[in-house]
Amino acid sequence: MQLKWLEWAKQIQAVCQAGLAYSKDIYDLERFEQLRKLSIEILNEYTEVEVEKIKSLFANESGYPTPKVDIRGVVFKDDKILLVKERVDGAWAMPGGWADIGLSPKEVAVKEVKEESGLDVRPVRLLGIIDKKFHDHPPSALHVYKIFILCEITGGEPAAGIETIQVDFFKKDNLPNLSADRNTEKQIKALFEIRNKNTEVLLD
Template structure:
């Protein structure tokens, strides 16, 4: 059984720990007395310990990552923009963080609509001004088997985009950009995008009338 299989014991523990962390965040948001605060802080610490045990990640770093959010816990939203040329090659950027290739994208910022978020991300990471054609998929990161697993829930929005003009990407985030056929893909940053998702984006490029794909 693969460690990413939903029924694998380690994966079941990780998912339970993610839920515990979310419950702790909710409890700390609405705690009405010191007793409740202390109890939910203990739940948060337990979630960090479980996540550290099953993932091997540093517990201090996990505690910092989980503590970045406040208020009612909700999934984070990741947006990705897929652009194809006349030869059905996809525009990819090489991440400075890990040296691997991905569709341009990232976390949606508060105050941006999803479309505004993906237009900004494609401009910054790939140097392309784009128009958004359609939403290809609204997918759950865990359900799609992205690796490595994260300590938070993530919803991924993939948009089909049309390039209006090309410029220079932000050198702080991007090492280089390139156009690739799906039969000649470079090493992908699989925490961000998978070959399956790129093939689904190409299918929607070929036939924009396809319905949006949903988890």
């Protein structure tokens, strides 16, 4: 679901971030700061999130603006998929998180699966790269690309981590309450199909 006001606020913020990074004119810098403030006010008005929190999450970066990257390890056992119960919202998701500087996408997938589920895995192949704005996630101030990497279990034992409270495997037609900000039912079912039929990757 795309909300026009949210997309406009994100685009204004991106223009301001680039302008503040590369402009040398003091008057242009002042205008970019005013526009950035306006983008924060738009988000505050429609989301009721505190201004200071919006500043820290949405308008605190410098340099050329680029999307954030979220990487998910997709792990199957027979006809079930691995999900972890998130401590922050009590809902379920494929193990994963933000890409880390210095690590490749495959390395991030392996690290996140181990930290959140206790399982050792080997990355096998790419299942999808999607733009979060085209999917039925809750509105987000960040522009996010999501990468899904198929992984194979090589060892370890299921165990919750710092950010998770439970680990389990679920059939496609018996999924638990999902953490919608992290993954959707439609995405998970599509990943089952790609894995089973070896079809093309998800790509927006």
